Amino acid sequence: MERGMILLVAALMIYVSPGVQGTAHLSFVNTTVNITRHGCGVTKLCVETPNDCDPAGNTSCLFGSVVSTTPVAPNGANLSIQLRGDSNGYVALGLTVNASEGTTMLFICGQNSSDNGTFFFRTMQRNNTDDMLTATERRVTEIRGMVEGSVIKCEFDVPGVNASNTRTSHVTTFSILLGTGSFDGNVVGRFNATLNSGPLNLANPASNIQTTLAPTTNTTMGNNSGAVQPHAVLLLLSVLTLSVMLRA
Ligand SMILES: *[C@@H]1O[C@H](CO)[C@@H](O)[C@H](O)[C@H]1NC(C)=O
Ligand SMILES: *[C@@H]1O[C@H](CO)[C@@H](O)[C@H](O)[C@H]1NC(C)=O
Ligand SMILES: *[C@@H]1O[C@H](CO)[C@@H](O)[C@H](O)[C@H]1NC(C)=O
Ligand SMILES: *[C@@H]1O[C@H](CO)[C@@H](O)[C@H](O)[C@H]1NC(C)=O
Ligand SMILES: *[C@@H]1O[C@H](CO)[C@@H](O)[C@H](O)[C@H]1NC(C)=O
Ligand SMILES: *[C@@H]1O[C@H](CO)[C@@H](O)[C@H](O)[C@H]1NC(C)=O
Ligand SMILES: *[C@@H]1O[C@H](CO)[C@@H](O)[C@H](O)[C@H]1NC(C)=O
Ligand SMILES: *[C@@H]1O[C@H](CO)[C@@H](O)[C@H](O)[C@H]1NC(C)=O
Numbered sequence: 001m002e003r004g005m006i007l008l009v010a011a012l013m014i015y016v017s018p019g020v021q022g023t024a025h026l027s028f029v030n031t032t033v034n035i036t037r038h039g040c041g042v043t044k045l046c047v048e049t050p051n052d053c054d055p056a057g058n059t060s061c062l063f064g065s066v067v068s069t070t071p072v073a074p075n076g077a078n079l080s081i082q083l084r085g086d087s088n089g090y091v092a093l094g095l096t097v098n099a100s101e102g103t104t105m106l107f108i109c110g111q112n113s114s115d116n117g118t119f120f121f122r123t124m125q126r127n128n129t130d131d132m133l134t135a136t137e138r139r140v141t142e143i144r145g146m147v148e149g150s151v152i153k154c155e156f157d158v159p160g161v162n163a164s165n166t167r168t169s170h171v172t173t174f175s176i177l178l179g180t181g182s183f184d185g186n187v188v189g190r191f192n193a194t195l196n197s198g199p200l201n202l203a204n205p206a207s208n209i210q211t212t213l214a215p216t217t218n219t220t221m222g223n224n225s226g227a228v229q230p231h232a233v234l235l236l237l238s239v240l241t242l243s244v245m246l247r248a
């Protein structure tokens with residue numbers, strides 16, 4: 001059973017006032033959303049749980065990727081986001097400057113159990129102190145999503161992101177949160193964050209690989225050799241892991 005749809009929206013203003021669920025001017029066309037690890041660490045910043053899980057496979061994998069344009073003042077950066085996870089409610093990707101204070105911009109992709117599991121998209125703001133979700137206005141474009149059983153996949157663009165708008169922080173430095181929650185056809189349940197990346201520069205696809213490898217290499221990231229070498233090291237590490245496993 002496969003249900004897919006594409007929301008062809010040139011510029012969709014997602015706005016949901018409390019109690020009123022709905023967005024206007026959406027057109028639906030069947031589509032598939034393909035989300036893979038291709039380009040992770042090189043062209044896109046990837047986070048996932050469990051580690052290195054495959055978003056294209058059929059085992060449980062909560063996966064998010066972000067591609068950021070170079071920020072240009074005063075408009076900030078444009079983000080292209082992919083999200084894949086397992087839920088009978090919703091999966092969400094959050095961007096926050098500090099996950100223990102302030103707020104999180106939450107991008108929600110879900111299935112509507114009151115509507116045969118139809119895909120829906122929603123933006124919310126989470127208060128990081130008390131976990132309350134409130135409807136929020138945030139421009140999101142090019143929303144594509146599909147639901148296959150409990151697997152939810154979606155892609156969307158978020159223009160004009162600037163972390164400095166809310167706090168003293170580098171423009172593209174955010175912690176990425178991944179998590180899930182319930183949706184009963186009406187109410188978006190509490191966001192249960194299962195991954196917090198810690199502060200990452202979204203404009204650097206390798207910004208989370210560098211920290212992983214910090215103890216074993218002092219390669220400078222950001223140039224081409226730096227972007228390629230970590231994979232060689234990762235491969236080496238996995239071969240080592242494999243040989244350790246074979247010995248065990
Ligand atoms: C997704 O992958 C399937 C199978 O590999 C392919 O048929 C389809 O065209 C792809 N869709 C997109 C939008 O790339
Ligand atoms: C999905 O999992 C089933 C068994 O769990 C396996 O037979 C099937 O080949 C898998 N499909 C893909 C696309 O990985
Ligand atoms: C980000 O926002 C700050 C404060 O509003 C502003 O000074 C800065 O120019 C913005 N940067 C970009 C790249 O848009
Ligand atoms: C970001 O998107 C806006 C339209 O939403 C576009 O005008 C702008 O040129 C884009 N910026 C970059 C750096 O691509
Ligand atoms: C995040 O906020 C907490 C609580 O306000 C603070 O203790 C911590 O230093 C902040 N972390 C960062 C990286 O700013
Ligand atoms: C759900 O699907 C069933 C069978 O395809 C259909 O009969 C029913 O009307 C659908 N319900 C809704 C709310 O779309
Ligand atoms: C978040 O919740 C706390 C505690 O309820 C409240 O004091 C604070 O004003 C809220 N922050 C925002 C931005 O709504
Ligand atoms: C979920 O489905 C119900 C019943 O069709 C509908 O009233 C509601 O607006 C839908 N919610 C969303 C977010 O699509």
Ligand SMILES: *[C@@H]1O[C@H](CO)[C@@H](O)[C@H](O)[C@H]1NC(C)=O
Nearest residue numbers: 179180181190191192193194
């Ligand atoms: C949050 O998610 C974790 C891992 O998926 C799960 O073990 C836990 O029960 C969830 N908590 C709530 C309140 O849903």
Ligand SMILES: *[C@@H]1O[C@H](CO)[C@@H](O)[C@H](O)[C@H]1NC(C)=O
Nearest residue numbers: 214215216217218219220229
């Ligand atoms: C690390 O940096 C030191 C000093 O900059 C250099 O001598 C050394 O060769 C580097 N090691 C590696 C593995 O690149």
